[in-house]
Amino acid sequence: MQNFDDVWFTFKARVAAELRLKNNDVHSQILLVWYALVSSAASIVAVRYEKFAGPDTDIYTAILSVALLVISMLVANRDYRGRALQLRANHIALKKLHDDLKSGLVSVADKPAMYSKLLAECENHSSYDDRYFRVLNRAGLTTRIPTRSDYFFMLSVCSFRVVFLLVLYILPFTAFYIQSVKN
Secondary structure, eight states: OOOOHHHHHHHHHHHHHHHHHHHHHHHHHHHHHHHHHHHHHHHHHHHHSTTTTOTTHHHHHHHHHHHHHHHHHHHHHHOHHHHHHHHHHHHHHHHHHHHHHHHTSSOGGGHHHHHHHHHHTSOOOOHHHHHHHHHHTGGGOSSSOOOHHHHHHHHHHHHHHHHHHHHHHHHHHHHHHHHHHHO
């Protein structure tokens, strides 16, 4: 019986990549809306209380507005949603190839060409995506079992991501609070 682990692991890693890109899309959109709301609220409050965040309130709100514009352009250019859709179509095709190889509908001789074609159809997943899948699905694996360093890496990256997102979500309040307490 042939083993098609390379196709299967690529399929699973690309599923993880799709999930990562979808999460990036959701958080980037929420953060853009959140910062736009904070920027708008700060501008409205500044109409009534010109120096609510200190003597340079007008400068801070202008910088926040320009930064928000630049970041929104950068996020739009990353195209998380479009890339996730491409990865989805690709991992579905990889799953079909894997199933067809296992059932004998596709000959083993045709596998390299078909697999290479599918690999070239979209961006590659990252090593993070591969580790993510293997660490979270350890119980079902018989090959490429994650190491302790894989677990440590994933714990570190996931912890950093949670802390980084929390900081981004509370940063506007913190910045304006610190400025208002100073004055």
